[in-house]
Amino acid sequence: MLIFFTRFSLSSSSYVSWRGFSLTATAHASPLLDGIPQIGASSSFDLLPEINSTFYNQSLVCSSTKHGNDQEACCSIVRELARLGRVHETLRLFCRWNSLGQKFTKFTLCSVLSSCAKALDWHLGLQVHARIVQLGFQDNIFLNSALVDLYAKCGAIVDARKIFDGMRSKDQVAWTSILSGLSQNGDGREALVLFKDMLWSDVRPNCFTFATIISACTGLEKDLLLVLLLHAQVIKFGFERNSFVTSSLIDCYSKSGRITQAVSLFNATRERDVIILNSMITGYSDNLQGEEALRLFVEMLNDGLGATNYTLVSVLNACGSLAVLQQGRQMHSLVMKIGSDQNVFVACSLIDMYAKCGNVYDARHIFDETVDRNNILWTSMITGYAQSGRGDDALDLFERLLMEKGVKPDHMCFTAVLTACNHAGFLDRGIEYFNKMRDYGLVPELDQYACMVDLYGRNGLLRKAKELMTEMPFEPNAVIWSSFLSSCRVYGDVQLGREAANQLLKMDPSDAASYVALGNIYAEAGMWGEASKVRKMMIHKGVRKTVGWSWVEGDKRVHVFRVGDTSHPQS
Template identity: 35%
Template sequence: MSCASNYYCSLLKLCCETQNQIQAKKLHCLIIKTIPNPETFLLNNLINAYSKLSNFTYARNVFDQIRQPNQFSWNIILSAYSKSGQLSKMHELFSRIPRRDGVSWNSVISGYVSHGSFYKALEAYNLMLKDRSMNLNRITFSTMLILSSDQGCIELGSQIHGQIVKFGFESYVFVGSPLVDMYSKAGLIYEAKRVFEGLAERNVVMYNTMIMGLLRCGMIEESEDLFHCMPDKDSISWTTMITGLTQNGLERGAVDLFRKMRSEDLAIDQFTFGSVLTACGGLVALREGKQIHAYVIRTDHMDNVFVGSALVDLYSKCRSIKYAESVFERMTQKNIVSWTAMVVGYGQNGYSEDAVWIFSEMQRKGIDPDDFTLGSVISSCANLASLEEGAQFHGLALVSGSISFITVSNALVTLYGKCGSIEESHQLFNEMNIRDEISWTALVSGYAQFGKAKETIDLFEKMLANGLQPDGVTFIGVISACSRAGLVEKGHKYFESMVEEHGIMPLLDHYTCMIDLFSRAGQLEEAKNFIHKMPYRPDAISWATLLSSCRNHSNMEIGQWAAESLLELEPQNPASYILLSSMYAAKGKWDKVAQLRRGMRDKGVRKEPGYSWIKFKNKVHIFSADDISSPYSDQIYAELEILNFKMVEEGYVPDMSSVLHDIDESEKIKMLNHHSEKLAIAFGLIFVPSGLPIRVVKNLRVCVDCHNATKFISKITEREILVRDAVRFHLFKEGTCSCGDFW
């Protein structure tokens, strides 16, 4: 090789290192001018340079100028086509090569594997096996093992493993690593361990692969032991272990390991940060999460979309939604994961309207939702009881094909159930190809909210018969249904079966359901005894539930005990004052009512005002008692006057127990007539087209008088009226309510 050729080769190498294609072309021109017949070696270097600079047209032109290309010439251009994915051209060149060596075959096989032509790769491998002049090497085996692993072809991988043993390569790390990866991905972890233990040498990559395999199979202790036994650990080793602990629910161990990693002064990348922030979110460890956030800022990782998304998720889970918003707004790049984290964050923190809004913003940015994002926003619509918007997302799921994902279908079953369309909910459930525990629980809960005890219990029993395992939420649904139907014995049996048959430890919510079960049925002494035996201290909902039933069953003794307990627990909770006032008012003890009112005033306790709202033409109309703020107030009150007259003719008698004031009867009737839900229903009767149900949502429980009145209204107007109060659904139709007057 001449000095000039050697000089040009050095310069071409420098062009590759600096990615300077213009300089490479100038050198090419200089070679043509100064060397009339350049050596094949120099031309090979030119081909190699153009290949590395991704100029494959120039690389091929130089190759075609070589009169007698040597083996290296063929292999360089083959490798260029292989890496660039130009498989048609690669195949054509390979068919012309006069002599194929291991590099030629490996370039072709690797090209097919890298660019998804798996059957072509397998075909080339089989042809290579038939070439008797060809000895397979570790690169070939490694490439084919990666193919087998990616495709889940364990049978092919096992055959290649046998050939590896035959050719004596089993102890080599180069083939051992993909073998371990393949077997662990297939769940054959003990076969993976056998390969790992049989290696003559083990490098850090091999250890990392084995640890990853053990974690993938849930073998946490074994992976930790191997991690601690590693002679050398790199950043990937630590990150793999931190990620594995996080994914297996061992968040505390992941955070502690991250601290140790920092003390080792190792480079921390976005994957490490992402995993440890996810662990902090799982632990709801806001303080530690903020510390890591500060470290993220110091190490200039804030612009990384993976880290930013993990921070949004962390703050959302820690109920610090303002911090989540701040991180999200400052992110310079956002992907579907980032947007989904914000949608889910809003939904989990009770900001359902914001979740729907941010989802719409994502669509305006041209980002298509995945099944998880769509399922999350549908869940937010369910929490808002927003059937119109939820139905639009249902349409989007149908058009995009996302309806086939169980996360979306489950969210839709929940949506229609929470919006009172239980028939549509059940129909969607029946149309699902695959149903899991969440699907069944969504439908069980839907029927339970409607008070349809028989349907709820039948569904629950079918769920068990299908071999599905109920969870705590399922039992809340079925026990609540028993409570609202007065099925005390059955509800008690289900409660006991949670631990005895299903191994589920009851939470406070389950005990509250049991208090409700006894209380609604008038078994107040049993409810009191049950409370004394509870392993939990009753919360405000438990005491309010008991107190409400004491009012309904006129049990002043237990009622006062419940009220005092509620006041001790939450002195500012108005429920104890309101419910006790109701009990005293029912007995005409207005002095006691006045005393309670003075107590509320002195302590600054205020009753939560009642609101009802109805959605019409994408606008929400909100009403409070005696509300005259609506531009349609004159029409609404006129409609109520007409309705009231017709109701009285049908036998309606106002229930004065719902008025906690010592005033004239006429004034009481006036107050009852102008409750918020009656105003909303009147609005619906005026504006919602005949034939469509009137849907009203209320923030408090429906009072007895409004419940009775709505039954009469549904009969007089021949309209379906659906009222969702703070506890359940009431479907009024033809003078009856779906709850059977038991709520």
């Protein structure tokens, strides 16, 4: 049985520092509370950008003394704060008034649960849940939907599912919340099953439901049929012109490698807002079509649409993939102009862009100038050093991270430093860092094992690499087998190379790179007969080697070409 503690403080994850008005300004604003029950809270709270202790204390006096513990006044204040998005103020006032024995309506408790979900405060939400049960509101559909949303967003998907399954009737919020929770917890298949149940129920999915289930399926399978079926349902329910749904579909097509379908959908969309444009720019960038991403971004600016941080990240990634330093610097100027330079995700993209363009000095300058340095920022800088062949600098920065207060290395950080060890050939340091992961409560995952297999292989320890592949608690994926195959070719191990190539061809029989690598291993070992068999097998199965392309920046343009290409006027 849950017990509601009437006197408690918010957890550190929910607490923020409060910046108030001057004492005089708040003193003048506080009397507005007196009229809240009569004139509505909106007219009062819209005037208050922040709440400080004076306003907070006077609001308590308003509710407990002047109005004689007026339930309507208290509930109005809490609901209005929640509506204005003042999450922490909402929770703080609720906690204080609840400790004074104040009663709350169902709608007020819904607002509090919504604020708990936004703050990801599972502990407070659990206690609000207990109060709901205590008041006998446990069968209320709105409260149950809010509880499902809270638990799902906090990662307590088992609790969310238990409440959802126990609901006698379910609304759109409950369905969408549980689908979103399953998606966020990586259970897209279960979300699909549940969405099918929703279609058979009497609840009609809305645009947010479709955006959620499409996002849940993104990257789940590369089967085009699944995406097409969802697209058909979107059209059936009349949401094909909704920007949230359209952007989700574009994102789903793009991340499934179906950039042609994404472009077709984008071109068929008449009204293009920032959300849809962002999805298409990201799609181009993720599918190595950086020029198209830059072109669309310029069109977006010419149409008077402002760039969001999400847009900036995608365009900077495109500049990095093309290694176009001039355009990257122009983007940096735009970032500074609109004041997004302290956004950690934009800063990470700037670091990545400069590093890929070979300008590690500017990348480090961005890192040093960023105030809020989280794990993502540290990882970006370490990776930038690794990609630039500056392994010593990468390891020095990682050692500095280990001594930094308030920052704890995660899996991504260790992947970055192990990659740096790979590029620099630091075998002993790589083994040391791999073993050190458990000191920070981290169990090595597939990415870290892949780095170690590559590290052993690059140093000629093929048997050790193969032993690690056998012992690790995962099945080796294509990335691991590919790096192992490359090492086998470098060190001329025909037997292990043949095994690696066979494993890759089982995963993807049309993988030309595996055939070519195996053929080269045979040829370099003087086994011309075997090499000839591999080439004949490629011809028989219709497998062709992918043509390699390169590009060069000149005269403010990017020129793309391939071997023997004579299409350029100056070739």
